[in-house]
Amino acid sequence: MNSGGTTVALDGLGVENGFDVLSEGIRLAAADGIRIRVFGPQAEIDTKGLEGVEVIDTTDQITNEDDPVPSVRSRPDSSIVRAVADVSAGNSEAVVSLGSTGATMAAATFGLKRSRGVKRPALAAQVPLPGRTVLFLDVGANLDVRAQHLVQFAWLGAAFSKSVMGIENPEIGILSVGEEAGKGKEEVVEAHQALEGASEFSFIGNVEGRDVPGAGADVIVTDGFTGNIVLKAMEGTVKTVVGGISDAARKNPLSAAGGLMLKPALGGLRRDLHPDTTGGAILLGLRRTTVVGHGSSGPEGVANAVRLAARSARVDAPGLTEEMLHRVGANRGAVVPDV
């Protein structure tokens, strides 16, 4: 993954595990040659000896407790608003935050332009699974959607999957309560019809809840309410199962020994399923890359969020996405409605 030379604006407030973790994550990403402009407290962030890393002193943090839209509008000196402004001023090519998802979405949506034809940017999570990584969207930017928004999410996901994840002919599924084309809510049935016959990707039709953890498609599309809840339910289920195994392994000396012997192998699985692996979610449909990392990230999670942003900016994923939407829109206006 060569993302050297790209400049990323990093919101330096919001990493729950503290500034040491943030600093270590910056160090890891900088080692790949990524330039980073950090908006956070200079006194706390250790960048000694790092080349291409600059800390712009910033202390105002919009947190999960703040109402995102009014906060973003009224606090131009907050770290997320300054990081986004740095991109729109052309100093950086992509923005990364590990703080409030709502504030990041609001700041990016206001501060960065939407790609032509896109009405609703969507938050896409890369879900790491054994076998393949599933791009799952929307996971929280749009709680209520119409059919045409779901259709756009499919195109946004397909474009990202091709340009950044390197999937030539991505399989796209739409999440519903049954596999048959007629199953689901009205907007889902309608979007399904509109997506049939797309030649730029492989539309596999409806997928069910089990197909998200089962990696039944490269891209799975749903509304932001369902997507957010499903994503968190899956993360919680992994935690419950892994916790249950640990408890089981402690029950008696024999199973404790068994647990110990399994540990290295389980570590691999845990890493496979850990959100840190992919660097978090990405806001699709804007002209510049915006990445929302996990607040609970470790150093590797911080670094992977920065790497993801740099990779997306380097291949100009937003530009490729816009170009693809435009090409398709010109040919088949009904499929990617400009609403």
Add this chain to the structure above:
Amino acid sequence: MNSGGTTVALDGLGVENGFDVLSEGIRLAAADGIRIRVFGPQAEIDTKGLEGVEVIDTTDQITNEDDPVPSVRSRPDSSIVRAVADVSAGNSEAVVSLGSTGATMAAATFGLKRSRGVKRPALAAQVPLPGRTVLFLDVGANLDVRAQHLVQFAWLGAAFSKSVMGIENPEIGILSVGEEAGKGKEEVVEAHQALEGASEFSFIGNVEGRDVPGAGADVIVTDGFTGNIVLKAMEGTVKTVVGGISDAARKNPLSAAGGLMLKPALGGLRRDLHPDTTGGAILLGLRRTTVVGHGSSGPEGVANAVRLAARSARVDAPGLTEEMLHRVGANRGAVVPDV
């Protein structure tokens, strides 16, 4: 669990693992003293030596491929329609099917009366988790809901939790994308407001996706689209994690030995999380008990579905639910709207 003397009408078609599994399940439930009237092929179902079990010869099965509503209306001799008719005729007190969920819901909704004040019966799954079993509804009966339906689901869940699951003061949560009262779709925010201050249960407000597998409440309420997808996503995640562990354990002799030593302990966890443990989902809001078991059930799953139905009928859960709804409706009409 004493459910002896109760009579259950069992749809004898739809058990995916065959009639031997069905017959063994019947044997297990009959051993508890439950009377069972089975609507299925007499030649296939082995009830030799069983007391209180009768097979009424029936061969027409409405499957998942059939459109539920027209099929139920046009096929009075199908096993599910006959089983439901047996209840409405007063021969049995509850109906159980392990076949098509859609057909069972349609047959029960047409054939059994709704409880007074209930507009939308809801399908509630008992999700077995370490710590407690969560009652999760709706998991597929109502894809689109209004706030007042969500409020009713909370009351239906609370009544069932009290009367059948024996939870004196159940904790009720409503599923959303954030814990704060204002977070979520309009109907969720509105339902949240209506549920605040209920004295018949402990309303804990919004819960998030992770709180379903985390067992954050006794009853978790959502719409049938989200609920269906979340439930299947959780089942799929358990499968992915358990499959990943098995793969990991096979990787080398040391971890294989570890897996072997952990096996008994893991078996307990697997049983804890296995859908068979609870007997499946229950349709709430009708005057008679309807249980939808898993098509993939083993004998224990079949028996537990019958036991759940018998237990619900024995304590007259539908009657207690109606009584509770009526009492509350009389006092606070706005909270449980009769729409």
